[in-house]
Amino acid sequence: MPAPVAVAPPPAVPPLALCAVGWLVPGAAHLWLGRRDKGVAFFVVLVALFAAGLWLDGRIFPIEPSEPLVALAALANIGIGVPYFIAWALGLGAGNVVAASYEYANTYLIVAGLLNALVVLDAYDIAVGRKA
Protein backbone atom coordinates (compact mmCIF):
# COMPACT_ATOMS: atom_id res chain seq x y z
CA MET A 1 0.00 0.00 0.00
CA PRO A 2 1.57 3.32 -1.03
CA ALA A 3 2.34 5.82 1.68
CA PRO A 4 -0.08 8.74 1.83
CA VAL A 5 1.20 11.78 0.04
CA ALA A 6 1.09 15.04 1.93
CA VAL A 7 -0.87 17.56 -0.07
CA ALA A 8 0.03 21.17 0.43
CA PRO A 9 -2.88 23.48 1.13
CA PRO A 10 -3.78 25.75 -1.77
CA PRO A 11 -1.92 29.06 -1.63
CA ALA A 12 -3.82 31.81 0.04
CA VAL A 13 -2.07 34.37 -2.12
CA PRO A 14 -1.11 34.23 -5.81
CA PRO A 15 2.57 33.20 -5.78
CA LEU A 16 3.62 35.31 -8.75
CA ALA A 17 2.01 38.45 -7.33
CA LEU A 18 3.71 37.64 -4.06
CA CYS A 19 7.07 37.41 -5.79
CA ALA A 20 6.53 40.72 -7.59
CA VAL A 21 5.63 42.49 -4.35
CA GLY A 22 8.55 40.84 -2.54
CA TRP A 23 10.94 41.95 -5.24
CA LEU A 24 9.68 45.54 -5.27
CA VAL A 25 9.72 45.98 -1.49
CA PRO A 26 12.17 43.78 0.42
CA GLY A 27 10.33 41.78 3.08
CA ALA A 28 6.85 42.68 1.79
CA ALA A 29 6.16 39.12 0.66
CA HIS A 30 6.72 37.80 4.17
CA LEU A 31 4.52 40.55 5.57
CA TRP A 32 1.79 39.50 3.12
CA LEU A 33 2.14 35.93 4.34
CA GLY A 34 1.64 37.10 7.90
CA ARG A 35 5.28 36.71 8.96
CA ARG A 36 5.61 40.19 10.29
CA ASP A 37 8.88 39.81 12.22
CA LYS A 38 10.68 38.24 9.30
CA GLY A 39 9.35 40.80 6.85
CA VAL A 40 10.43 43.72 9.01
CA ALA A 41 13.87 42.18 9.57
CA PHE A 42 14.38 41.66 5.83
CA PHE A 43 13.23 45.17 5.01
CA VAL A 44 15.44 46.87 7.60
CA VAL A 45 18.58 44.86 6.89
CA LEU A 46 18.40 44.83 3.09
CA VAL A 47 17.52 48.50 2.74
CA ALA A 48 20.28 49.37 5.23
CA LEU A 49 22.79 47.32 3.26
CA PHE A 50 21.74 48.97 -0.01
CA ALA A 51 21.78 52.46 1.53
CA ALA A 52 25.21 51.84 3.03
CA GLY A 53 26.45 50.82 -0.41
CA LEU A 54 25.26 54.12 -1.84
CA TRP A 55 26.66 56.12 1.09
CA LEU A 56 30.07 54.47 0.72
CA ASP A 57 30.42 55.63 -2.91
CA GLY A 58 29.30 52.44 -4.56
CA ARG A 59 28.24 52.27 -8.17
CA ILE A 60 24.91 51.17 -9.55
CA PHE A 61 26.01 49.34 -12.64
CA PRO A 62 24.40 50.01 -16.03
CA ILE A 63 22.90 47.21 -18.08
CA GLU A 64 25.75 46.79 -20.55
CA PRO A 65 25.37 43.69 -22.77
CA SER A 66 28.87 44.10 -24.18
CA GLU A 67 30.29 43.68 -20.65
CA PRO A 68 28.74 40.48 -19.27
CA LEU A 69 30.03 40.90 -15.72
CA VAL A 70 28.78 44.48 -15.57
CA ALA A 71 25.39 43.35 -16.89
CA LEU A 72 25.21 40.62 -14.23
CA ALA A 73 26.10 43.15 -11.54
CA ALA A 74 23.35 45.41 -12.88
CA LEU A 75 20.83 42.57 -12.63
CA ALA A 76 21.94 41.93 -9.06
CA ASN A 77 21.50 45.66 -8.30
CA ILE A 78 17.97 45.60 -9.69
CA GLY A 79 17.17 42.69 -7.36
CA ILE A 80 16.58 45.11 -4.47
CA GLY A 81 13.49 46.55 -6.22
CA VAL A 82 12.09 49.99 -5.42
CA PRO A 83 15.21 51.27 -3.57
CA TYR A 84 17.13 50.72 -6.81
CA PHE A 85 14.67 52.83 -8.80
CA ILE A 86 14.65 55.55 -6.14
CA ALA A 87 18.45 55.70 -6.22
CA TRP A 88 18.40 55.77 -10.01
CA ALA A 89 15.82 58.56 -10.07
CA LEU A 90 17.83 60.62 -7.58
CA GLY A 91 21.03 60.14 -9.54
CA LEU A 92 22.73 58.24 -6.73
CA GLY A 93 25.14 55.39 -7.24
CA ALA A 94 27.53 57.14 -9.61
CA GLY A 95 30.43 55.49 -7.80
CA ASN A 96 33.78 56.93 -6.81
CA VAL A 97 36.44 54.55 -7.98
CA VAL A 98 39.19 56.16 -5.90
CA ALA A 99 37.25 55.89 -2.62
CA ALA A 100 38.71 53.38 -0.17
CA SER A 101 35.29 51.86 0.30
CA TYR A 102 34.40 51.57 -3.40
CA GLU A 103 34.75 47.79 -3.72
CA TYR A 104 33.02 47.18 -0.40
CA ALA A 105 30.17 49.43 -1.44
CA ASN A 106 29.74 47.64 -4.76
CA THR A 107 29.62 44.37 -2.87
CA TYR A 108 26.97 45.78 -0.54
CA LEU A 109 24.81 46.91 -3.48
CA ILE A 110 25.14 43.62 -5.33
CA VAL A 111 24.64 41.37 -2.31
CA ALA A 112 21.59 43.34 -1.16
CA GLY A 113 19.90 42.56 -4.48
CA LEU A 114 20.93 38.91 -4.43
CA LEU A 115 19.77 38.42 -0.85
CA ASN A 116 16.42 39.96 -1.76
CA ALA A 117 16.11 37.40 -4.56
CA LEU A 118 16.74 34.68 -1.99
CA VAL A 119 14.08 36.19 0.29
CA VAL A 120 11.59 36.23 -2.59
CA LEU A 121 12.30 32.55 -3.33
CA ASP A 122 11.74 31.73 0.34
CA ALA A 123 8.37 33.50 0.27
CA TYR A 124 7.45 31.61 -2.91
CA ASP A 125 8.28 28.29 -1.25
CA ILE A 126 6.08 29.19 1.70
CA ALA A 127 3.22 30.28 -0.55
CA VAL A 128 3.16 27.06 -2.57
CA GLY A 129 3.47 24.88 0.52
CA ARG A 130 7.04 23.66 0.07
CA LYS A 131 8.11 25.20 3.35
CA ALA A 132 6.28 25.37 6.63
Add this chain to the structure above:
Amino acid sequence: MTSHFLLLVFFAACVAIVMAVLQKDDRAGQLRLALYIAGGFVGAALALGWVLYPFPL
Protein backbone atom coordinates in the same frame (compact mmCIF):
# COMPACT_ATOMS: atom_id res chain seq x y z
CA MET B 1 34.26 55.30 6.68
CA THR B 2 37.61 53.78 5.75
CA SER B 3 38.00 51.04 8.34
CA HIS B 4 38.03 47.86 6.34
CA PHE B 5 37.40 45.84 9.47
CA LEU B 6 34.20 47.73 10.33
CA LEU B 7 33.02 47.45 6.73
CA LEU B 8 33.63 43.71 6.96
CA VAL B 9 31.78 43.41 10.27
CA PHE B 10 28.79 45.35 8.93
CA PHE B 11 28.62 43.18 5.83
CA ALA B 12 28.95 39.98 7.85
CA ALA B 13 26.24 41.09 10.27
CA CYS B 14 23.77 41.95 7.49
CA VAL B 15 24.29 38.70 5.59
CA ALA B 16 24.20 36.67 8.81
CA ILE B 17 20.91 38.21 9.93
CA VAL B 18 19.19 37.58 6.60
CA MET B 19 20.45 33.99 6.36
CA ALA B 20 19.55 33.21 9.96
CA VAL B 21 16.04 34.65 9.64
CA LEU B 22 15.56 32.66 6.44
CA GLN B 23 16.72 29.39 7.97
CA LYS B 24 15.30 29.46 11.50
CA ASP B 25 11.88 30.28 12.87
CA ASP B 26 12.63 30.63 16.58
CA ARG B 27 14.36 33.68 17.98
CA ALA B 28 17.05 31.75 19.87
CA GLY B 29 17.90 29.65 16.82
CA GLN B 30 18.11 32.75 14.65
CA LEU B 31 20.45 34.45 17.11
CA ARG B 32 22.69 31.40 17.38
CA LEU B 33 22.92 30.93 13.62
CA ALA B 34 23.49 34.65 12.98
CA LEU B 35 26.36 34.73 15.47
CA TYR B 36 27.79 31.56 13.95
CA ILE B 37 27.67 32.92 10.39
CA ALA B 38 28.95 36.39 11.29
CA GLY B 39 31.73 34.88 13.39
CA GLY B 40 32.64 32.59 10.53
CA PHE B 41 32.84 35.50 8.11
CA VAL B 42 34.99 37.67 10.36
CA GLY B 43 37.14 34.79 11.61
CA ALA B 44 37.80 33.49 8.12
CA ALA B 45 38.69 36.98 6.89
CA LEU B 46 41.14 37.52 9.76
CA ALA B 47 42.68 34.07 9.29
CA LEU B 48 43.07 34.57 5.55
CA GLY B 49 44.52 38.01 6.19
CA TRP B 50 47.24 36.52 8.35
CA VAL B 51 47.90 33.65 5.94
CA LEU B 52 48.27 36.07 3.04
CA TYR B 53 50.30 38.60 5.06
CA PRO B 54 53.73 37.48 3.69
CA PHE B 55 52.57 37.80 0.08
CA PRO B 56 53.83 39.03 -2.27
CA LEU B 57 57.11 37.55 -1.07
